[in-house]
Amino acid sequence: MTTSQNNDHLAGDFYTQNFAKTAKDGNLILNLGPQHPSTHGVLRVVVELDGEYVMRAEPILGYLHRMHEKMAEVKTAAQFIPNMGRVDYGHALGWNWAFVGAVEKLADIEVPERAEYVRVITCELNRIASHLLWWGAYLLDLGAFTPIMYAFDDREKVLDILQIPTGSRLTYSYFRIGGVAQDLNADCIRLIRAFIPWFRSRLPMYKDLVSDNIILRKRIEGIGVIEPDACRRFGATGPVARGSGINYDVRRATPYSMYPKLDFVVPTSELKDARGRYDVRMIEMEQSLRIIEQALDLMPEGEVLVKGAPKPSWKVPKGEAYFAVEGARGKIGAYVVSDGGKNIYRTKLRAPGFCNLSLFAEVSKGTILADAVAILGSLDLIIPEIDR
C-alpha cells in the first residue's frame, strides 16, 4: 500500500476509535453498516474480526431516531396514532393497538365487540405480512435470492386486503381510541376468506422448497444458541424467546381483547438456535390463519367505534396505564401518564426489537462473520422500531 496518501479517514469516528481501543493488535475492526445489505436499514454494528471470526460486536443505534416519544408530548392522543404506524413498518397495527389500548385503559373506554374482532383479524393479517417480510429478507441474508419474491407475492395479497379498511398499505393508522376507523366491508371479508386456504396451500411448498433444504438447514441449525436464561436477562420476547423454549406470549400471558375466546397454540422450540426461531415464526403464520378463521366466524354485527368516541380535542383523564400486545417481534408495550390535559404528559414505548438486538453482542461472540449475519437476521430486527 502507498503510505504517502492520507489514511486518516480509515481510523473511523468516535465509536469505532473507542471500540478499537480495547481491540487486540492485528485484529480487524469492521463497520457493518449503517449502509450494509444485511443490516436491514440503518443499523450499524462494529465488529472486531480475527480472520473471519467475530471476537466482539457492538450495535450502534441512533441513525433512525425520530423522537416519537417526544412527539407524543406535543400531540393530542388522537393525533399521535399515525406516529404508531411509523414506529415499526413491519407490524404497524400491533403498535396502533398498544397505544390505543393504553389510552382506553386509562380512560376506561369499552370497545365494541365487533371492533375487537376486527382488531384481532387485521392485527393477525399484519403479523403474517410481517413474518413473510422477515422470511424473505432472512433468506436473502443467507444468499437465497428467490424466496423473497414468493414471500412478497403472498404479502402483496395481505396488503391488498388491509388496504380496503385501513386505506394504506404499510404505515397504518387504523385503530381509534374506542374502536377502529372503518368496518371490514363484504369485499374485504370475501378476500380474507379466500386468502386463508390459499396461503395454507403455500406453506407446505415453502417447507418443501426452503425450510427442508439441506444448505439452509446447515446454515441455521445450531447457530446462535440463546439460552432461556439469557432471554430473560435481556428481556427478549416474541419468537426469539419462544425459539429458546420460553412459553411466553402476551396473547396468553396477559390476555387482552378476544384472544381468550380463540383457540390457538403458542409454538415454542427447544432448539434455542436460529432454526428454532425460524420454526416458531413459520408455525405462527399457520396459527394466525386459525385465529383469523375463528374470529371471522365469531364476529358479531354491530358498531366498530364506541358511541361518543374521543375527539381530537378530548382531554385525557388524569392517571397512568400500561398496555401490552403481542407484536410480530415480541411484546409491544405502551405506558402513558396523563396530567389531565389534551396531550398525554409522557408516553413510553417498549420496543421488542431493542431487547432482542441487545442479545446480539453476546450471541455473536466467537462465530464466523457469515453466522453473525445469520444470527442478526434470525432476531428479526426492524431498525425504526429500535430507534423510535
Added chain:
Amino acid sequence: MNAIPAELLRIIIGLVAVAVSVGLIGLVMVWVERKVAGHIQRRPGPFEVGPSGVLQPLCDALKLVGKQLFMPNGADPILFWLAPVLSFLPVLLLFLPLPVGDGIQTLDVNLGLLLILAFSGLAVLSVLLAGWASNNKYGLLGAARGVAQAVAYEIPLLLSVLAVAFVSGSLDLAQVVKLQGTWPWNWNIMTQPLAFLIYIVSALGETNRAPFDLPEAESELTAGFHTEYSGMGFGLFFLAEYANMVVVCSVATALFLGGWHGPVLPGPVWFVLKVSALMLLMVFARWTYPRVRFDQLLVINWKWLLPLAVANLLLTAFFVKLAQFA
C-alpha cells in the same frame, strides 16, 4: 504472404473470433440469466428494450461504459486497474484450445487441457489483487476467501479431469472428443460419472458462482473483492465470470459429454447445445439455493470431493492398467 506463417494467421483470426464471441456470449448470458431468474421468481424479467428485452444487456453495457471510473482513496492505482484486466485477458486464452467441432479449433495443441488449467489458475490472482489493492476491508476479506476457495477447488477439479485424461490417454481436448461416440452411452460420463459430478461441483466453486459465491457474498461482504469497482472495472469482472462459465462448461462438454458428437445435427450445434444446457444448470443453481458458509465450503472440498476424486483416479488408473494387460 510467406512473411506471415499460416499458424500465426490462424491464431490471430481465432483470437478476434474469440474476443467477439466472448463479448456476445456475455451479452446473451446476461439476458438469459435475468430472464431465467425472472421466471424462477414469478416475474417476467427484462421486457422493455427490444422483443422480450433482448436488447437490455446492450443498455446495461452502455450504462457501465458511461459510468465514472472511481478509485478509492489510498488504493494502489496500478494494481487496482490491473486486476480487472488480469481477470479478463487470460479467459480469452482459455478459448483457444476448445474444440467446437471436428477440426474447428483455434489452437491445435496436444497439451490443450494443461493450457486451460494453467491459465484458469490466473483468475485467482486477479481476485487477490482486486481485494488487496482496493484498500477496503470487505475487499480484503473477499479476496482472502477467494484465494482459499480457488486453491481448494482446483485440486479436485484437476483430479477429476486427470481421470478422463487417463482413460483417453491424451491431454488434447480434440483427441478426447474423438475417442467418444455419437450416442450418450458412448460418452465419458458413462465411464466416469463420479468424475463428472466432482467436476461440476468444483467448477461452480472455481467460477465463484452461487451457491459458492463467497468471495462476493453480498449479504456479508457487500460485494467482496469487487466492492470498490465501478463502471467497466466491474463490467470486466462480470464479463470474465460469464466467460469462465463458458470455458468450464465447454471443457465439461468435451471431456464428459462427447463434445461435438451427436446424431443428425452438425457438430458445432451439438457442442453449443450441450454447453448451453450446462450453463442453464449453473443459472438454475444460483437462483434456487442459499449460499453455503465458508467453512462448509471447505469441508465439502477437503472431506468429500478430494478423497472421492483421489479414489476415483486410483480406480481409473487401475482399470486402465488392467485393460492394457488384457
